Amino acid sequence: GEDVEQSLFLSVREGDSSVINCTYTDSSSTYLYWYKQEPGAGLQLLTYIFSNMDMKQDQRLTVLLNKKDKHLSLRIADTQTGDSAIYFCAESHTGTASKLTFGTGTRLQVTL
Amino acid sequence: GAVVSQHPSRVICKSGTSVKIECRSLDFQATTMFWYRQFPKQSLMLMATSNEGSKATYEQGVEKDKFLINHASLTLSTLTVTSAHPEDSSFYICSAGTGDDMNTEAFFGQGTRLTVV
Numbered sequence: 001g002e003d004v005e006q007s008l009f010l011s012v013r014e015g016d017s018s019v020i021n022c023t024y025t026d027s028s029s030t031y032l033y034w035y036k037q038e039p040g041a042g043l044q045l046l047t048y049i050f051s052n053m054d055m056k057q058d059q060r061l062t063v064l065l066n067k068k069d070k071h072l073s074l075r076i077a078d079t080q081t082g083d084s085a086i087y088f089c090a091e092s093h094t095g096t097a098s099k100l101t102f103g104t105g106t107r108l109q110v111t112l
Numbered sequence: 113g114a115v116v117s118q119h120p121s122r123v124i125c126k127s128g129t130s131v132k133i134e135c136r137s138l139d140f141q142a143t144t145m146f147w148y149r150q151f152p153k154q155s156l157m158l159m160a161t162s163n164e165g166s167k168a169t170y171e172q173g174v175e176k177d178k179f180l181i182n183h184a185s186l187t188l189s190t191l192t193v194t195s196a197h198p199e200d201s202s203f204y205i206c207s208a209g210t211g212d213d214m215n216t217e218a219f220f221g222q223g224t225r226l227t228v229v
Contacts, residue, residue, distance in 0.1 A: 004155075035220075042118070042222040043156075087215055088155065092218075099146060100207075100218055102155045 004091060004103035008019065011109040018076040020106045022089035025070060029091040030098075032065060034074045037086045046074070046087075084110045114140045116208045118221025125196055127229055133191045133224045135206035141186035146218070147179075151202040162189045186219035196228040 003025040012018045024032070030051050035043040049056045049063045049072075056063045062075040072089055086107050090100040115138040125131050128206035135145055143164055148156040160181050178200075180192040187207075193200055205223040209227045 033218075041226070043207075043220040045217055045220075048217070099158065099161060100156075101158075102148075104155045 004089060004101055005104040006087075006089060006106045008104065009107050009109070011111060012079050013111050014079060014081060016079055018074075018079045018083065018110075020074045020076075020087050020089075020107055020108065022072040022074075022103050023070055024072065024089075024091050024101075024103075026091060026093060026101070027070065028093045030093045032063075032072050033090040033092070033093065034061075035065065035088045035090060035102075037088065037105070039085075042089070079110050081109075081110045081112070084108055114138075114187060114208075114217075114219045116142075116206065116219045116221040118206055118223045118224055120224060121222055122225045123227070125226070127197055127224045127228055129194055130192055130194045131196055131226060133193075133204055134225075135189045135191070135204075135208065135221050137187045137208045137219070140208075140219075142189070142210065143186065144209050145183060145189040146209075147181060147189075147206070148190050148205045150205065150223075156205065159191075193226065196226070201226055201228045 005023045008047045033048040034046045036046050047058050060077045086105045088105045089103040092100050117136045145162040147159045149159050149199045150156045158171050159174045160168045162168045162181045163181040164183045164186050170176045183189040203225050206221045207218040
């Protein structure tokens with residue numbers, strides 16, 4: 001079955017860039033997503049990338065996809081304290097892009 | 113973007129009782145809804161897929177008689193945790209999609225934190 005892995009924790013200083021990494025095993029993944037979960041809250045979609053893309057940039061967020069290595073990363077530029085949260089990568093290959101396999105989540109801690 | 117409302121956001125119940133969680137798509141018709149469960153410090157695990165007007169499809173290891181799912185309309189799916197036990201305490205979250213191949217986003221509800229005492 002599909003497997004999605006992430007490192008559990010990342011600590012960065014305010015103003016620095018954060019890079020959160022994710023690896024996945026399913027080569028037929030069509031869409032890859034990054035979600036943000038703040039304490040006690042649901043999931044907020046941050047961005048997504050199609051599997052035929054290498055990079056997508058959206059304001060402070062940059063997603064890089066290495067399909068050969070099945071590696072996905074999320075870079076947050078100028079990290080702020082409000083970025084502290086758990087970040088999940090997820091993949092889907094069903095075409096409807098609604099049934100997702102999630103990674104284990106990375107807790108991002110932003111320090112002053 | 114589309115809005116999915118989940119209710120209640122928090123519930124505490126006694127062991128042996130049943131709890132119903134609602135998931136509503138407020139501004140679109142959701143042909144398919146997904147129910148996930150998240151244990152503390154773990155990822156979200158898909159429990160079941162709910163299609164409007166038909167029986168839900170459960171993932172391996174999920175007891176369908178314990179987690180009853182009803183998707184009676186295009187805007188509402190419910191998850192009922194029957195005869196709840198403390199080990200059912202978890203964060204339950206739904207997502208909804210139109211089932212359209214062009215839809216690349218799953219819209220999530222706010223989640224329900226269930227505590228069984």
